[in-house]
Amino acid sequence: MSGLEVQQLTIEYRVANQTLPVVRDINLSVGAGETLGIVGESGSGKSTLGLAILRALPANGRIKAGQVLLDGIDLTRVQGPALRALWSRSLRLVPQNPLAALNPTLRIGDQLTEAIGGRRQDAIAQAAALLARAQIADPMRVLRSYPHELSGGMQQRVMIAMTFHGAPRLLVLDEPTTSLDVTTEAAVVDLLADLIAERRPAALFISHNLGLVARIATRAAVLYAGELVEIAPTTFLFQHPRHPYTQGLLASLPHPGLRYNQNPLQPIAGTLPDPGALPAGCIFAPRCPLADEQCRRERPPLLPATPDHLVRCHHWTMVEPYAPSPATPTINALTNGQPLLAAHRLTKTITPRRTFADLVRGKRPAPMIALAGVDLTVCRNRTLGVVGESGSGKTTLARCIIGLTPPSSGAIELIDIPLAPSIQQRPPEQLRRLQMVLQNPQEALNPALTVGEALRRPLIRLGGLDRRTADQRIPDLLRLVSLPPEYANRRPHQLSGGEKQRVAIARALAATPDLLVLDEAVSALDVSVQAAVLNVLAAIKERTGIAYVFITHDLAVVSYLADDVVVMYQGQIVEQGPVAAVLSPPLHPYTEVLLSASQPDGIRAREADTAVPPPVSGCPFQPRCPRAIGELCRTTPPPWRDAGGGHLIRCHIPLPDLRAAQMTD
Amino acid sequence: MILRYLLRRVVLLGVTVLISSIIIFVICRLLPGDVARVLLGREASEAALTALRAELGLDRPLPIQYLDWLRGFVSGDWGVSYSTRQLIRPLVFERLHNSLLLAGATLLLAIPLGIGLGVWAGRRAGKLDDTAISISTLAVTGLPEFVTGLLLIDLFAFRMRMLPANSSLRPDANLLEIIPQLILPAMTATLVLLAYIARLTRAGVIHELNQDYVRTAMLKGLAPFTLLQRHVLRNALLPVITVIAISLGWLISGLIVVENVYNYPGIGRLLTFAIDRRDLILLQAVAMITVVIFAVANLLADLLYALLDPRIRLGDETR
Ligand SMILES: Nc1ncnc2c1ncn2[C@@H]1O[C@H](COP(=O)(O)OP(=O)(O)O)[C@@H](O)[C@H]1O
Ligand SMILES: [Mg+2]
Numbered sequence: 001m002s003g004l005e006v007q008q009l010t011i012e013y014r015v016a017n018q019t020l021p022v023v024r025d026i027n028l029s030v031g032a033g034e035t036l037g038i039v040g041e042s043g044s045g046k047s048t049l050g051l052a053i054l055r056a057l058p059a060n061g062r063i064k065a066g067q068v069l070l071d072g073i074d075l076t077r078v079q080g081p082a083l084r085a086l087w088s089r090s091l092r093l094v095p096q097n098p099l100a101a102l103n104p105t106l107r108i109g110d111q112l113t114e115a116i117g118g119r120r121q122d123a124i125a126q127a128a129a130l131l132a133r134a135q136i137a138d139p140m141r142v143l144r145s146y147p148h149e150l151s152g153g154m155q156q157r158v159m160i161a162m163t164f165h166g167a168p169r170l171l172v173l174d175e176p177t178t179s180l181d182v183t184t185e186a187a188v189v190d191l192l193a194d195l196i197a198e199r200r201p202a203a204l205f206i207s208h209n210l211g212l213v214a215r216i217a218t219r220a221a222v223l224y225a226g227e228l229v230e231i232a233p234t235t236f237l238f239q240h241p242r243h244p245y246t247q248g249l250l251a252s253l254p255h256p257g258l259r260y261n262q263n264p265l266q267p268i269a270g271t272l273p274d275p276g277a278l279p280a281g282c283i284f285a286p287r288c289p290l291a292d293e294q295c296r297r298e299r300p301p302l303l304p305a306t307p308d309h310l311v312r313c314h315h316w317t318m319v320e321p322y323a324p325s326p327a328t329p330t331i332n333a334l335t336n337g338q339p340l341l342a343a344h345r346l347t348k349t350i351t352p353r354r355t356f357a358d359l360v361r362g363k364r365p366a367p368m369i370a371l372a373g374v375d376l377t378v379c380r381n382r383t384l385g386v387v388g389e390s391g392s393g394k395t396t397l398a399r400c401i402i403g404l405t406p407p408s409s410g411a412i413e414l415i416d417i418p419l420a421p422s423i424q425q426r427p428p429e430q431l432r433r434l435q436m437v438l439q440n441p442q443e444a445l446n447p448a449l450t451v452g453e454a455l456r457r458p459l460i461r462l463g464g465l466d467r468r469t470a471d472q473r474i475p476d477l478l479r480l481v482s483l484p485p486e487y488a489n490r491r492p493h494q495l496s497g498g499e500k501q502r503v504a505i506a507r508a509l510a511a512t513p514d515l516l517v518l519d520e521a522v523s524a525l526d527v528s529v530q531a532a533v534l535n536v537l538a539a540i541k542e543r544t545g546i547a548y549v550f551i552t553h554d555l556a557v558v559s560y561l562a563d564d565v566v567v568m569y570q571g572q573i574v575e576q577g578p579v580a581a582v583l584s585p586p587l588h589p590y591t592e593v594l595l596s597a598s599q600p601d602g603i604r605a606r607e608a609d610t611a612v613p614p615p616v617s618g619c620p621f622q623p624r625c626p627r628a629i630g631e632l633c634r635t636t637p638p639p640w641r642d643a644g645g646g647h648l649i650r651c652h653i654p655l656p657d658l659r660a661a662q663m664t665d
Numbered sequence: 666m667i668l669r670y671l672l673r674r675v676v677l678l679g680v681t682v683l684i685s686s687i688i689i690f691v692i693c694r695l696l697p698g699d700v701a702r703v704l705l706g707r708e709a710s711e712a713a714l715t716a717l718r719a720e721l722g723l724d725r726p727l728p729i730q731y732l733d734w735l736r737g738f739v740s741g742d743w744g745v746s747y748s749t750r751q752l753i754r755p756l757v758f759e760r761l762h763n764s765l766l767l768a769g770a771t772l773l774l775a776i777p778l779g780i781g782l783g784v785w786a787g788r789r790a791g792k793l794d795d796t797a798i799s800i801s802t803l804a805v806t807g808l809p810e811f812v813t814g815l816l817l818i819d820l821f822a823f824r825m826r827m828l829p830a831n832s833s834l835r836p837d838a839n840l841l842e843i844i845p846q847l848i849l850p851a852m853t854a855t856l857v858l859l860a861y862i863a864r865l866t867r868a869g870v871i872h873e874l875n876q877d878y879v880r881t882a883m884l885k886g887l888a889p890f891t892l893l894q895r896h897v898l899r900n901a902l903l904p905v906i907t908v909i910a911i912s913l914g915w916l917i918s919g920l921i922v923v924e925n926v927y928n929y930p931g932i933g934r935l936l937t938f939a940i941d942r943r944d945l946i947l948l949q950a951v952a953m954i955t956v957v958i959f960a961v962a963n964l965l966a967d968l969l970y971a972l973l974d975p976r977i978r979l980g981d982e983t984r
Binding site: 054056084085086087088089091092093095097100101102103104105106111114115146148159162 | 876877878880881882883884885886887888895896899900903973974975976
């Protein structure tokens with residue numbers, strides 16, 4: 001039989017002197033040319049399953065039981081040279097981080113030809129063809145490059161090209177786009193779908209992004225704590241999930257149209273069980289709203305809800321269809337806006353350090369313009385979303401506001417008080433009023449301090465409290481971010497990622513700031529945890545009147561949480577205004593490209609041609625703009641166009657034309 | 666264009682050497698003991714001592730003496746040894762030649778052995794053989810050179826009578842005679858170096874084996890040996906190579922104990938000889954050449970690393 005058939009697969013890791021069965025009793029089948037999505041929170045065993053199927057588990061991992069049949073051959077029994085032959089011929093992996101997956105000291109050409117094999121001349125020709133097929137414009141140059149000389153998207157295209165040489169029979173895609181920008185992600189997913197349809201391997205698409213899975217996979221399996229809890233065609237799965245866990249994942253996802261104040265997200269309570277201490281009965285029971293005695297006693301079998309929809313739940317008939325009522329897009333205009341912070345003509349030029357190559361060639365690296373004249377107003381009790389691809393200047397903007405990076409020119413003021421450019425020069429009162437939360441809570445929390453100690457410091461230093469009053473405030477702070485007061489005694493390593501991020505937020509709030517800058521603060525979190533943190537932020541804002549600058553690449557999150565939004569491209573704001581006005585429908589072509597990245601046939605940015613220097617005088621987005629109108633865009637800086645209600649668009653295309661484009665598409 | 670970079674590094678090297686030369690000069694003048702007294706002996710008259718000091722220029726102000734010496738050193742006039750009355754430059758270069766021979770022999774032993782052991786241990790990390798290799802190399806390195814040296818002499822020279830205990834090369838000896846005399850000192854120096862190379866290699870191999878790109882390469886179906894040498898070692902050995910280049914400086918001029926144990930006529934032994942005899946001018950010359958060798962070895966190490974790692978050579982935007 002053709003395709004992949006996994007039977008009763010159980011995988012364990014040896015850690016210290018213990019064996020942890022992290023994946024248990026998995027049954028699934030994927031036909032040739034079919035893509036099966038695998039979703040689940042991080043730690044649920046997705047990568048472990050994918051690697052085990054490829055026979056590429058790390059050294060401490062082992063297939064304990066079960067079979068992996070590929071075209072009828074049991075892969076679990078193949079060893080040594082036979083396994084290597086299978087690897088080179090049929091089994092392929094596209095991993096999450098392409099830079100790490102490529103050898104840093106070998107040229108791309110060498111790495112590709114090594115996979116292809118055969119005579120070098122033929123292999124090179126074939127490699128160039130593969131790169132061209134993966135939509136790389138200049139294959140010969142890329143073949144001569146080292147991995148670090150390519151962008152993330154290019155690196156992943158190289159990995160994909162490497163994956164599709166010969167005739168792959170089994171393809172595991174382990175979060176292949178997680179490290180990419182949304183625009184690049186869209187193009188890479190299109191490419192993958194295309195290649196799978198063309199070469200017809202059995203494909204597993206592993207992702208925590210349910211939207212992506214729905215786009216590329218015909219069926220999807222939901223993994224929870226190492227068990228398959230539901231498997232169904234994606235349309236069924238996402239519209240009528242039968243497992244409370246799947247339901248919970250969907251209800252945590254910021255769909256377009258959901259708003260924090262109208263129909264908030266419903267995060268799943270609790271956390272994934274420790275693989276060393278799994279609950280008896282149903283593994284999801286401790287977090288399940290439907291759990292009863294039976295669930296805690298008996299492990300449910302996979303039950304057929306329909307012939308091709310299996311679900312591991314005693315009470316699947318009680319799970320309601322998932323149908324959030326979309327929020328009515330009300331433009332929450334700037335009428336009640338009281339300016340809190342204003343930035344004027346901020347610029348920041350960063351001169352990179354000279355590399356060895358620069359030294360050798362005797363040239364200086366070109367200075368990088370991170371901010372090119374940004375004007376910005378943040379209002380009291382409002383959330384300003386800042387969106388844009390990586391490298392668009394979002395983080396630099398945040399750092400300038402906080403004072404971590406002094407701007408090259410321009411000024412920032414807080415309710416008419418000019419702020420010193422650097423944090424060292426700002427008085428404690430100003431420090432108190434502006435706080436920041438970073439993407440990675442691991443780096444932000446001192447591992448030696450308990451949560452209570454971490455919170456006490458800002459209470460005393462910035463809040464001006466004495467130690468006793470400060471200690472009395474700590475439980476309130478923890479409750480504010482929905483953590484139990486007992487957490488004050490924990491240390492960072494005893495917290496999950498979402499809990500750490502909530503502690504980081506609590507610490508920032510300890511100083512009772514007027515403005516909190518959150519730089520990709522929820523991006524690394526699982527959807528259910530992200531939903532919880534977003535709701536916490538929304539609740540705090542309602543209660544305290546705080547304002548947020550919320551930086552993210554995720555437009556769904558912005559449309560859920562933000563009141564206003566600015567869209568950045570290459571250090572400039574290209575569009576700004578109330579979130580409903582900017583996002584539905586998008587008018588600026590760049591905003592449009594960002595938004596339609598999540599749609600299967602959305603409009604895509606052109607791949608910028610690196611050989612042509614970007615326009616110095618015209619619109620920065622012109623080289624990639626799908627709607628550019630010609631010479632004007634290249635030569636003249638676009639004007640600001642006022643769409644009313646504080647909605648501004650910087651584009652050469654007249655507003656009526658932009659609106660008309662949205663009507664016809 | 667690489668010349669530009671080289672030029673900068675060479676200028677930097679020159680400054681380092683210049684500063685070292687001042688330190689060397691000052692320290693030599695601060696050493697206890699009077700050169701004239703050493704040369705003429707205890708019974709010499711005050712008049713004779715003064716005359717000798719004047720002859721050697723030791724009565725002039727220190728800065729003048731320094732500049733004089735430096736000018737001489739740079740122009741190749743290194744002076745005449747106080748104690749042996751030989752021209753210093755040929756003497757130093759002869760010893761340098763011998764030291765190079767010994768360093769070469771040592772590297773010939775230490776590199777394959779150290780890397781071999783390191784790779785073995787790294788691939789078998791945590792297993793019994795890994796532990797055995799780590800403990801034994803560490804133990805050997807922990808022993809002082811004169812102990813290992815004497816043990817080796819006892820074993821190979823006295824008990825087994827395979828190799829000579831004394832390595833004081835005859836001046837006109839040909840290579841065939843020299844080789845047996847090189848083996849024991851080279852072995853002793855190797856034992857010092859071995860654990861460094863092995864441990865660094867082991868750490869590198871373990872680190873690289875855990876990288877994603879090794880899994881990518883493995884999934885290409887490469888044979889284990891190809892995987893190891895083309896992917897793992899290529900990256901794991903980068904830091905090892907630089908350490909070897911740096912240790913070259915130590916091997917040429919730092920083998921003082923080893924050369925003395927075996928009576929080997931290298932730079933290290935010349936240094937102890939000069940100190941022994943209060944032969945300041947010889948001491949200065951030897952110290953200077955040592956500094957130059959160390960500086961050059963360091964430059965070599967940096968260049969090598971930069972040339973071998975494309976991320977440094979071509980600039981890495983991700984860092
Ligand atoms: N090499 C390993 N050794 C021990 N435990 C591991 C190893 N890799 C992953 N795990 C554990 O196995 C479980 C599943 O991990 P993983 O497959 O990476 O999940 P996912 O890909 O869904 O995030 C987690 O509890 C994780 O901590
Ligand atoms: Mg994973």
